[in-house]
Amino acid sequence: MPHIGPADGPGKRALRRDFLDARNRLTADDVREAADALAGRALGLPEVAGAHTVAAYVSVGAEPGTFALLDALRARGVRVLLPALRPDNDLDWGEYAGEGSLARVRHGGRMELFEPAGERLGPDAVTRAGVVLLPGVAVDARGLRLGRGGGSYDRVLARLQHAGARPALLVLLYDREVVAHVPAEPHDRPVDAVVTPSGVRRFR
Template sequence: MLRRGFLAVRGRLTADVVRDSGRALAARALELPELTHARTVAAYVSVDNEPGTIALLDALRARGVRVLLPALLPDNDLDWGAYAGEGSLARVQHGGRMALFEPAGERLGPDAVTAADVVLLPGLAVDARGMRLGRGGGSYDRVLARLERAGAQPALVVLLYDAEVVAEVPVEAHDRPVDAVVTPSGVRHFRTA
């Protein structure tokens, strides 16, 4: 029910709000020390009324950062491919679920994310402890477990709207806190990256 509530609020956002928020989000994110020094960033392409990511992806790429984007696998795990600009994306419909924009080029395998210095995570909310509420599909839970198994410790950053930073979200045993949240109006760190 909590997820539906956040999605309903997003659903009422205008295209102008989504576009302007994406620009502001990119400007804030680019100030993050974690992104300033990153050589490889695992990110995602926003869909529907998610906080916009294209401006951020393009700015990272312009800095010479290698940007990895996910491709959803049939079991909800994620493969990865390199971002080479908006023209390198393919719109992929996954059954009855939402269509996603995925890298059209070579697949690098699910373990490619372990090379990332920063992982930008989608979400619906984050709480005061840095606990993230995702959409419930488990794809990013698998990514976080993969990073842990590999001993990789990238900075974990969730991208949200301001109203999606809340006092508390429900937590399950497998959930892990993020290091920071970026919203159009600012950045909040939860722990040392």
């Protein structure tokens, strides 16, 4: 697989900073209410309802919250995979078994992440998921996602394509983060849908 790393121009960096600044102004109540609404919207999607395995992530800070969704999926008997960041910025995966199965991990000078504390399943584990939830800070009318800038999920998407896997690709965002246009790179791939507290928008 070709190396895919961060490919950010100044336009992406400035836009990402604006969206992250807006998130940081949210209150704890804002974040909690949005997380509950996001879980309800996502659980109502047919592709989520029919999935045996969902690759997700643990939200941190003012990111659109995922804990309510993770626990609801697990209660339904869905296998939930969570990422663990590797030194090369690629992602390994482990199984979610409740909040007690997570470890706080700090990677260099970045914020602490919650990662699965149990067995590592390998980077290819994501190819067996029926749904992949992608973190992001915005998505545009084409379904192109503005990520956090590390390139980890570009590698995940390339791995899925290489394996011929076609999971539903979903991004969880706040309503104001669905915009007309975000700067794109040649390797960027559109998501299938964005889930926000007020609804779902599909792109293809």
